[in-house]
Amino acid sequence: MPYGNLVAQAVQRFAAMDDLVEHRVTIEEREEYEPHIMAGGVIYAGVDYERILRQAEAEADIVIWDGGNNDLPFFKPDLWVTVIDPHRADHGLRYFPSEVNLRMADV
Incomplete structure (x- = not known):
């Protein structure tokens, strides 16, 4: 869940711990994303859901959309x-x- 500048956070991709710093995530976001990144997962977040889905589909065979x-x-x-x-x-x-x-x- 992005907070702050929603235009800059339209589509975010997290695959490494450095991505959390780059995107300046909140403590709440860090707590949510870190376990998945440490397990080797890739996480997409943002507010432009169509762009998020299209980018994830281009990268992955399976997309799990967590409502x-x-x-x-x-x-x-x-x-x-x-x-x-x-x-x-x-x-x-x-x-x-x-x-x-x-x-x-x-x-």
């Missing part, structure tokens, strides 16, 4: 996966958009 916070996807996924918290399983059918995610999911 987070029960968001709905911005793009029609080829495979819709929904994961629920086992400690709050009933929430999936009681709250929006959790129920939508469960009903639309392929997995």
Whole structure:
């Protein structure tokens, strides 16, 4: 999630720890991105979702789009996966958009 100058942060790519410094990320962003980078993952962030998706598609065979916070996807996924918290399983059918995610999911 970009903060600050949204024009400059339209599309961000993080594949190395130095990228976090280059993009001047916040502490919150660093906490979110570091584990994935350290595991060898590449992360895209920003506010121009179409450009982010196109750039990620050009680089990767598989793109995992994490909506987070029960968001709905911005793009029609080829495979819709929904994961629920086992400690709050009933929430999936009681709250929006959790129920939508469960009903639309392929997995």
